Amino acid sequence: xxxxxxxxxxxxxxxxxxxxxxxxxxxxxxxxxxxxxxxxxxxxxxxxxxxxxxxxxxxxxxxxxxxxxxxxxxxxxxxxxxxxxxxxxxxxxxxxxxxxxxxxxxxxxxxxxxxxxxxxxxxxxxxxxxxxxxxxxxxxxxxxxxxxxxxxxxxxxxxxxxxxxxxxxxxxxxxxxxxxxxxxxxxxxxxxxxxxxxxxxxxxxxxxxxxxxxxxxxxxxxxxxxxxxxxxxxxxxxxxxxxxxxxxxxxxxxxxxxxxxxxxxxxxxxxxxxxxxxxxxxxxxxxxxxxxxxxxxxxxxxxxxxxxxxxxxxxxxxxxxxxxxxxxxxxxxxxxxxxxxxxxxxxxxxxxxxxxxxxxxxxxxxxxxxxxxxxxxxxxxxxxxxxxxxxxxxxxxxxxxxxxxxxxxxxx
Amino acid sequence: xxxxxxxxxxxxxxxxxxxxxxxxxxxxxxxxxxxxxxxxxxxxxxxxxxxxxxxxxxxxxxxxxxxxxxxxxxxxxxxxxxxxxxxxxxxxxxxxxxxxxxxxxxxxxxxxxxxxxxxxxxxxxxxxxxxxxxxxxxxxxxxxxxxxxxxxxxxxxxxxxxxxxxxxxxxxxxxxxxxxxxxxxxxxxxxxxxxxxxxxxxxxxxxxxxxxxxxxxxxxxxxxxxxxxxxxxxxxxxxxxxxxxxxxxxxxxxxxxxxxxxxxxxxxxxxxxxxxxxxxxxxxxxxxxxxxxxxxxxxxxxxxxxxxxxxxxxxxxx
Numbered sequence: 001x002x003x004x005x006x007x008x009x010x011x012x013x014x015x016x017x018x019x020x021x022x023x024x025x026x027x028x029x030x031x032x033x034x035x036x037x038x039x040x041x042x043x044x045x046x047x048x049x050x051x052x053x054x055x056x057x058x059x060x061x062x063x064x065x066x067x068x069x070x071x072x073x074x075x076x077x078x079x080x081x082x083x084x085x086x087x088x089x090x091x092x093x094x095x096x097x098x099x100x101x102x103x104x105x106x107x108x109x110x111x112x113x114x115x116x117x118x119x120x121x122x123x124x125x126x127x128x129x130x131x132x133x134x135x136x137x138x139x140x141x142x143x144x145x146x147x148x149x150x151x152x153x154x155x156x157x158x159x160x161x162x163x164x165x166x167x168x169x170x171x172x173x174x175x176x177x178x179x180x181x182x183x184x185x186x187x188x189x190x191x192x193x194x195x196x197x198x199x200x201x202x203x204x205x206x207x208x209x210x211x212x213x214x215x216x217x218x219x220x221x222x223x224x225x226x227x228x229x230x231x232x233x234x235x236x237x238x239x240x241x242x243x244x245x246x247x248x249x250x251x252x253x254x255x256x257x258x259x260x261x262x263x264x265x266x267x268x269x270x271x272x273x274x275x276x277x278x279x280x281x282x283x284x285x286x287x288x289x290x291x292x293x294x295x296x297x298x299x300x301x302x303x304x305x306x307x308x309x310x311x312x313x314x315x316x317x318x319x320x321x322x323x324x325x326x327x328x329x330x331x332x333x334x335x336x337x338x339x340x341x342x343x344x345x346x347x348x349x350x351x352x353x354x355x356x357x358x359x360x361x362x363x364x365x366x367x368x369x370x371x372x373x374x375x376x377x378x379x380x381x382x383x384x385x386x387x388x389x390x391x392x393x394x395x396x397x398x399x400x401x402x403x404x405x406x407x408x409x410x411x412x
Numbered sequence: 413x414x415x416x417x418x419x420x421x422x423x424x425x426x427x428x429x430x431x432x433x434x435x436x437x438x439x440x441x442x443x444x445x446x447x448x449x450x451x452x453x454x455x456x457x458x459x460x461x462x463x464x465x466x467x468x469x470x471x472x473x474x475x476x477x478x479x480x481x482x483x484x485x486x487x488x489x490x491x492x493x494x495x496x497x498x499x500x501x502x503x504x505x506x507x508x509x510x511x512x513x514x515x516x517x518x519x520x521x522x523x524x525x526x527x528x529x530x531x532x533x534x535x536x537x538x539x540x541x542x543x544x545x546x547x548x549x550x551x552x553x554x555x556x557x558x559x560x561x562x563x564x565x566x567x568x569x570x571x572x573x574x575x576x577x578x579x580x581x582x583x584x585x586x587x588x589x590x591x592x593x594x595x596x597x598x599x600x601x602x603x604x605x606x607x608x609x610x611x612x613x614x615x616x617x618x619x620x621x622x623x624x625x626x627x628x629x630x631x632x633x634x635x636x637x638x639x640x641x642x643x644x645x646x647x648x649x650x651x652x653x654x655x656x657x658x659x660x661x662x663x664x665x666x667x668x669x670x671x672x673x674x675x676x677x678x679x680x681x682x683x684x685x686x687x688x689x690x691x692x693x694x695x696x697x698x699x700x701x702x703x704x705x706x707x708x709x710x711x712x713x714x715x716x717x718x719x720x721x722x723x724x725x726x727x728x729x730x
Binding site for chain 1: 430433434437438441442444445541542543546549552553555556557558559560561564565567568572573579663666667668670671674685686688689690692694697700701704705708709712
């Protein structure tokens with residue numbers, strides 16, 4: 001019996017007795033069951049297991065404190081009505097917001113935060129951590145911490161771009177399908193059925209096997225991007241112009257210009273293989289967004305105020321913009337967060353397989369794979385980027401969970 | 413019974429049509445390549461004569477429709493032609509790996525299904541308690557973690573630090589069944605962790621939905637003991653959602669296996685697919701994708717059919 005073990009049980013038992021005395025039923029249940037579990041754990045795993053429990057409890061407490069402080073901070077700086085909403089956020093959601101905020105800061109200011117460049121070789125391979133390198137070096141002798149910070153920028157930016165594209169296409173198609181109905185609705189619904197019946201990772205692998213090789217060049221990705229933008233834009237034009245020939249002509253001309261500019265801008269931001277990845281993700285996930293938007297908008301379209309607006313002679317685009325969209329924002333925002341998680345995990349998985357973001361670009365998924373050999377020596381370095389992926393996804397999920405709870409009748 | 417068979421046949425037909433459309437997509441996507449497969453095999457330095465000879469051998473001189481029909485005819489009897497990298501028959505390479513993958517998925521399912529359903533029901537019964545909240549956070553974390561994260565954590569502790577299970581799941585044909593189970597325990601456990609979280613959440617939601625319905629309240633009000641409410645009143649109606657949950661998650665198991673197989677170097681079809689994609693071995697990619705898609709559709713169909721069979725209301729669609 002070391003001092004640690006005695007202290008451990010005294011603390012747990014004391015806390016559960018206090019909880020029982022002050023009639024905090026749920027806290028008591030949790031603490032006392034933890035005590036019972038620790039008895040078993042202590043017998044099986046010895047002091048080390050108890051130490052792990054203590055450390056994780058400490059970490060949990062620390063993150064609870066951080067999230068509480070962060071929520072108070074947000075409430076202080078937010079405007080009045082938003083502060084009211086924030087007050088209802090559970091600690092998990094506050095924790096999620098804190099993590100998202102941290103990753104965003106790391107991503108945006110990556111070149112200033114990271115001590116070294118993302119592809120800069122500064123020491124020998126797998127060098128351990130020292131005062132220069134916070135987390136040691138990777139398989140080529142690049143600083144792990146700097147690559148982690150740059151990874152926050154590359155991986156998240158890619159996932160965000162993919163989600164935005166998927167969301168724009170899917171949501172527009174869903175809104176239009178809900179308002180116009182008929183054959184348009186049917187065609188898009190059946191197409192999305194087919195795409196959704198192929199598992200997403202498998203479909204991504206299929207598309208990458210075709211577009212991944214020599215097709216990943218500037219010209220191809222430019223035309224693919226323009227094509228994608230044209231398809232998305234056609235939906236807008238068809239809603240805005242409403243059967244007037246002049247409207248179609250002007251709309252198409254504007255659209256072609258906008259698409260080309262968009263494709264050019266994307267080419268400046270990302271390299272061709274990344275653009276292929278973004279488009280693959282957008283094609284795979286837009287049907288899911290379509291389904292949800294179609295369902296949400298379908299519930300709004302049958303409302304009386306939509307009927308009234310139609311009788312007033314409003315156009316489809318007005319209906320979508322001013323009547324349907326404001327009434328379906330909450331589920332759509334939550335869906336955006338959820339889609340981001342899926343996209344992020346898919347991209348991380350593909351990069352882990354060596355088929356996503358290509359080296360030397362720092363990226364969390366491929367960093368895990370590159371350093372995986374260290375695991376067999378009991379080194380946790382390769383787990384850090386994997387943990388970063390998990391942490392960000394959990395964080396977004398926490399926030400989404402809260403928003404869903406707030407916006408829907410999911411109060412069971 | 414007649415109309416049930418009719419409904420099931422209708423679903424099967426629909427699944428078959430979707431599978432056909434998917435086979436069209438899988439086949440004609442490769443046609444998008446600049447040049448053709450022959451060009452891809454021989455590379456830039458190919459002479460026109462070589463190209464023409466290979467095209468003739470692979471049947472590339474025929475129109476795409478005829479080639480598609482030939483490919484489809486082969487695929488029905490599990491003959492996917494030859495790999496363009498090794499030249500070996502694709503079916504031979506894949507069939508054993510597919511059996512391995514099915515074994516791994518079945519292993520994981522046998523553990524995950526009972527555990528998650530029992531846990532899901534328990535959590536649903538204790539809803540809004542502290543245990544429910546802890547379970548909610550834990551399952552959310554498990555779902556959000558990428559499979560390779562969980563896999564490497566398990567390797568780090570179970571095989572490197574504690575030395576309980578092997579980290580690499582290499583299989584050979586002369587292993588005993590117990591040895592096989594031991595070797596594949598860690599990959600199976602990774603899958604179990606991910607799938608259990610999904611299944612628990614879905615079971616919980618289904619049960620809670622049920623418990624909120626008026627007839628359960630009626631049963632409670634008339635003084636039925638709680639276990640009887642669950643077993644006699646809730647469970648018969650809960651089978652439909654639970655079967656649905658199980659089938660959907662099995663479908664997930666089959667596809668989620670890709671990353672796990674790579675982490676544990678497990679000789680399954682997912683690993684074959686990843687290798688083929690990086691080597692651009694199109695016949696193998698096509699075959700693997702078709703197999704995965706077919707399994708996925710089949711299990712989704714099973715979910716549909718299962719819910720039709722257990723829910724009389726679905727037998728008479730309005």
